[in-house]
Every structure is written in structure tokens, then in C-alpha cells.
Amino acid sequence: MDASRSNLKQAAETPPGDPRANVIFADTLTLLFEGIARTVEIHQPLIETYYRPGRLLTGTVKRQGTK
Numbered sequence: 752m753d754a755s756r757s758n759l760k761q762a763a764e765t766p767p768g769d770p771r772a773n774v775i776f777a778d779t780l781t782l783l784f785e786g787i788a789r790t791v792e793i794h795q796p797l798i799e800t801y802y803r804p805g806r807l808l809t810g811t812v813k814r815q816g817t818k
Contacts, residue, residue, distance in 0.1 A: 758782050 762779040765772050791811065798810050 755783065755786060 758779050762775050765775050791807070795807050798807050802810060
């Protein structure tokens with residue numbers, strides 16, 4: 752969690768004229784999605800064990816509050 756905040760803070764503090772601004776933004780998004788993927792990967796066996804196989808997507812959608 753602290754690494755995510757640090758990455759976001761660094762991206763937000765990057766001046767728009769910085770030649771690496773787009774790269775820093777892309778790196779921040781990549782780290783965000785990698786963190787989400789890591790969380791899903793860790794919890795997949797638990798969800799499939801207790802809520803039946805194939806229920807990971809349903810659980811994720813419910814967790815996000817979207818349908």
C-alpha cells in the first residue's frame with residue numbers, strides 16, 4: 752500500500768513539461784494493474800475453494816460494486 756501511494760505521489764509531482772511525464776504515468780498504471788493482478792492471484796484459490804470454481808469473476812464484480 753505504501754509503495755502504491757509513493758508511486759502515485761511521484762507521478763502527481765511530475766511537471767507536465769517533463770519529457771518523461773508520459774512514461775512515469777504509464778509506469779504508475781502498470782504498477783497499479785500488477786498489484787491488482789497479484790491480489791486476484793493470491794485470493795483465487797480461496798474463492799474457488801469456498802465459493803465453487805469459476806466464481807472469481809462474480810466475486811470480483813461484487814467487490815467492485817458494479818454489475
